[in-house]
């Protein structure tokens with residue numbers, strides 16, 4: 036990207052030329068990539084664009100409200116409450132790839148319904164360069180790249196940020212005056228908390244994961260991590276009051292990275308780690324243990340599944 040204001044002007048023209056008078060949809064996740072792509076596309080085609088936010092129930096705490104606030108000026112915004120359908124779809128699924136697949140499938144079904152309803156001929160996607168690279172290889176299936184265009188018959192796909200890295204997307208977001216909570220937001224995976232829960236996704240584990248992720252994001256802000264997260268990784272014995280309990284183990288992870296393709300585990304001071312531990316175990320009765328993950332990528336990935 037040469038300079039940000041000419042990039043923005045150029046992309047608005049390009050999107051407008053590509054879509055013309057037709058209708059377009061974009062799947063919003065609340066993250067910086069899709070929000071920035073939506074803002075660009077909205078500048079280009081206004082209410083011909085329907086941004087669709089599917090509330091999968093696997094999102095961060097307060098995400099739905101955040102999306103509603105960011106795009107309150109967009110009359111065409113659709114918020115689909117699909118929480119129960121996702122939980123049902125994930126019931127009994129333990130294999131990580133199967134889990135991603137199930138989420139991708141359900142997501143497509145939800146999105147398809149809206150796309151048909153508004154007669155969308157174009158799909159705008161917030162795909163960025165590292166998404167394309169990782170999906171072309173065998174690293175993992177990014178549901179936000181593969182599924183939608185294959186399953187829904189669009190006239191065209193518009194990916195205004197396909198050659199950008201994350202830090203460049205943030206520059207574009209700032210240029211478009213997106214709120215700081217969006218432009219500076221940590222990346223969050225499409226399959227959401229499901230890849231931060233080992234084994235089956237249940238309502239109980241989701242509550243633990245959602246709250247623990249919220250604590251970690253809040254407490255580690257000043258470290259400016261590329262990504263900081265909490266994952267529910269199993270059960271272990273602990274003591275609560277006078278009783279031995281078999282509670283959840285929450286792993287905390289904080290990494291530095293430029294593009295997510297490699298990453299370094301961050302050094303966090305003991306006091307901060309203890310505060311995180313005490314908030315997570317204190318705020319949730321069912322958590323008995325908190326551990327800190329010191330592994331770089333490679334050999335680990337950033338997410339747990």
Ligand code: XMP
Nearest residue numbers: 176177178222223224225226295336337338
């Ligand atoms: P991993 O765990 O593979 O993650 O080291 C690298 C980066 O990609 C994010 N990630 C995803 N993003 N859909 C996404 O949009 C996905 O399916 C997905 N899986 C992982 C992850 O959060 C990290 O930033």
